[in-house]
Amino acid sequence: MVKYEGKVVIALQVNGEAHEVAVRPSDLLLDVLREQLGLTAAKPGCLNGDCGACTIMLDGWPVKSCLMLAVEAEGHVVLTVEGLNGTAPIQKAFVDADAFQCGYCTSGFLMVCHALKTQNPLMPKENIIEEWLQSNLCRCTGYQEIRRAVRLMYEST
Numbered sequence: 160m161v162k163y164e165g166k167v168v169i170a171l172q173v174n175g176e177a178h179e180v181a182v183r184p185s186d187l188l189l190d191v192l193r194e195q196l197g198l199t200a201a202k203p204g205c206l207n208g209d210c211g212a213c214t215i216m217l218d219g220w221p222v223k224s225c226l227m228l229a230v231e232a233e234g235h236v237v238l239t240v241e242g243l244n245g246t247a248p249i250q251k252a253f254v255d256a257d258a259f260q261c262g263y264c265t266s267g268f269l270m271v272c273h274a275l276k277t278q279n280p281l282m283p284k285e286n287i288i289e290e291w292l293q294s295n296l297c298r299c300t301g302y303q304e305i306r307r308a309v310r311l312m313y314e315s316t
């Protein structure tokens with residue numbers, strides 16, 4: 160980590176590409192992704208860890224990027240919805256299950272569901288799926304369609 164005019168330069172991998180970005184020690188990972196790297200899929204919602212709209216994947220696990228400083232991501236592997244390239248099974252499953260309405264929560268749900276599949280390649284028990292989905296909030300769908308999308312994701316692969 161190199162110090163530079165009150166900022167530090169961090170190196171991290173985002174969506175398969177190596178990046179070096181100059182950040183303030185207090186910058187949130189969410190803000191650096193959106194404002195410096197132009198990756199706006201992760202959304203600012205509550206900014207206190209409750210809603211999950213800002214969820215990204217870090218080293219294969221879902222992380223709320225509003226709760227993480229960018230400097231903490233140095234040397235780690237970040238994946239955002241942009242890195243799914245429209246080809247992840249959960250993306251088709253969300254469309255097929257009509258699992259979104261306004262869409263504000265969708266990026267976060269896609270990442271938590273994609274992480275669920277990454278960590279549990281075979282369909283987990285219902286209670287495990289419920290536990291993972293509890294990290295994110297949706298104001299529109301009522302969750303049934305999101306649960307259906309998760310099942311479709313597993314059934315399609």
Ligand code: FES
Pocket residue numbers: 202203204205206207208209210211212213214223224225226
């Ligand atoms: S914006 Fe991060 S959890 Fe709500």
Ligand code: FES
Pocket residue numbers: 258259260261262263264265296297298299300
């Ligand atoms: S689709 Fe609107 S908040 Fe989830």
